[in-house]
Structure formats: C-alpha cells, structure tokens
C-alpha cells in the first residue's frame with residue numbers, strides 16, 4: 001500500500017501510532033513498526049534520559065523505522081530535542097505548542113519532521129517552515145484537542161496543502177481508515193486503538209474501562225478555559241464538569257487536572273484519574289496485538 005507517507009518513512013502501511021504521554025514506550029512503538037506501521041515513543045511525562053534509553057531499546061526490538069513525539073509545552077523540551085538530535089530516530093512528531101523553531105534544526109541532520117495541527121492556518125505555517133508531512137488531528141481524538149472534526153479538517157486542509165496529510169482523530173477501524181484515505185489523506189495516526197493493545201504499557205484497568213465504554217461515555221473537560229481534553233466520564237470527570245459549568249470562578253479549576261492522567265494510566269485508578277481516549281469507542285471491544293490491529297485495518301486493501 002504505497003502513498004507519499006510510506007515512501008517518506010519507508011514503511012509498509014500508511015499507519016502511524018500516535019505518541020501518548022507516559023504510555024507509548026519502545027515496546028509499543030517497536031510492535032507497531034514490526035507490524036508494518038510506524039511506532040512512536042511518546043516523550044510526554046518523561047525526561048531526556050528516559051527518551052535516550054527508549055530509543056536504544058527500540059533499536060534492539062525493531063529494525064524498522066520509528067519516531068519520537070515531542071510535547072512542546074514540556075519544561076525540559078530542549079534537553080529532549082538535544083537527545084533526539086544525537087540519537088536520530090527516523091522522524092519526530094510535535095504536539096502541543098509551536099514546532100516552527102525546531103523544524104530546520106531537525107531536518108538539517110536528516111530527521112523527518114511531522115507537526116500535529118488542528119486547523120488550516122497552522123497547516124500552512126508548518127508547511128512554509130519546511131515540515132515534511134503533517135498530522136491533522138480532529139476533535140474526536142483522545143487527549144488534548146482542537147475545535148474541528150477530522151472530516152472538516154480533511155475537507156479544509158487537503159486541497160490547500162502540498163505535503164502529505166496524515167489524518168488523526170476517531171480512526172479506529174477499517175471504515176475510518178478508508179474514509180480519510182478517500183478524502184485524500186496519505187496516512188492515518190491512531191492513538192486510542194493502540195492504547196488497548198497487548199503491547200501498550202497502560203494499566204489493565206484503563207484498557208478494560210475503555211472496552212466497556214461506549215460513545216455516550218466520551219466527555220471533554222476544560223473547554224471553558226481553552227484546554228479541551230477528551231476522555232471518559234467517571235467520578236473525576238463528573239466532578240470536574242460540575243465545577244466547570246457551575247458559577248464558580250475559573251480559578252477553581254486550576255490544578256484539578258494535575259496528576260489525574262498518571263493516576264489512571266499508571267496507577268490504574270479509573271474513577272479518580274482521567275482516562276484520556278478518543279470518541280470511537282464502540283469498536284474498541286478487545287485487547288489484541290498491534291499486529292492484529294494493523295492486519296484488521298489493512299485487510300483486503302493491500303492492492
């Protein structure tokens with residue numbers, strides 16, 4: 001299955017596993033790469049030393065290309081970028097923040113740069129700055145989101161951009177994959193469906209909670225303060241939403257999200273932590289390997 005993305009990254013299928021803070025390590029990334037997609041080590045929630053170790057580990061686990069996701073709001077992002085420049089993974093994706101100051105530095109040493117954008121204005125800026133491809137992530141995605149759906153992003157961005165566009169947000173089965181490819185995307189980035197894979201180190205309670213959840217369980221917290229984060233309804237989310245839409249000052253929300261991500265994903269407390277996951281929940285019904293997930297996505301489409 002050839003697209004400009006498979007040629008750019010030298011991968012078999014145009015499928016990237018999205019970087020996920022604290023839970024996309026070398027084991028997950030290499031499993032996706034070995035299955036013909038491109039895995040990503042998520043640096044979010046980790047320091048530069050961890051990133052260096054995980055890149056080394058991924059090189060032991062796969063000979064295929066993989067990437068690193070850099071969260072540009074991280075305080076130690078410069079140290080992480082230094083490590084990435086030393087270790088030279090095939091590609092880098094950037095989340096949350098302005099990637100433009102870093103694109104040329106990485107490109108000069110041969111690292112493929114793929115920023116994540118949430119509208120056409122951002123897409124045009126990263127293209128002008130020399131990005132090799134971009135991920136357009138719709139608000140169906142898990143985690144921090146913009147304001148447009150994946151379908152409107154495909155409609156708005158693809159005709160106006162020359163570099164390959166990778167669609168993200170709500171793609172969890174072959175129908176979603178085919179839909180965005182039909183709209184002109186040259187690949188997909190998937191987070192949530194890989195989150196419940198065997199190889200993902202997320203706590204088992206999180207995977208089981210996602211499997212039992214359906215579309216009506218998806219909520220967005222932080223909209224009123226401009227920090228929209230999609231996840232699952234639970235005790236924490238209900239309490240947060242009750243406060244967010246009460247008469248309380250916005251200040252009352254400050255600090256409420258601190259630590260709740262790790263409480264769910266690392267400690268397994270799926271009631272008092274926040275389980276960030278995308279909206280296409282009804283098809284996430286079982287834990288399977290990354291290879292099985294990719295096989296299902298591409299079955300019958302090889303030609």
Ligand SMILES: Cc1cc2nc3c(=O)[nH]c(=O)nc-3n(C[C@H](O)[C@H](O)[C@H](O)COP(=O)(O)O)c2cc1C
Nearest residue numbers: 018019020021044095141142143169170191192278
């Ligand atoms: C639990 C979780 C954590 C995430 N963490 C990050 C992150 O650290 N950096 C980033 O750029 N995107 C992050 N994302 C977004 C994913 O990389 C990907 O774009 C998104 O999951 C795609 O939509 P989907 O969840 O519907 O598959 C995260 C998503 C999830 C579900």
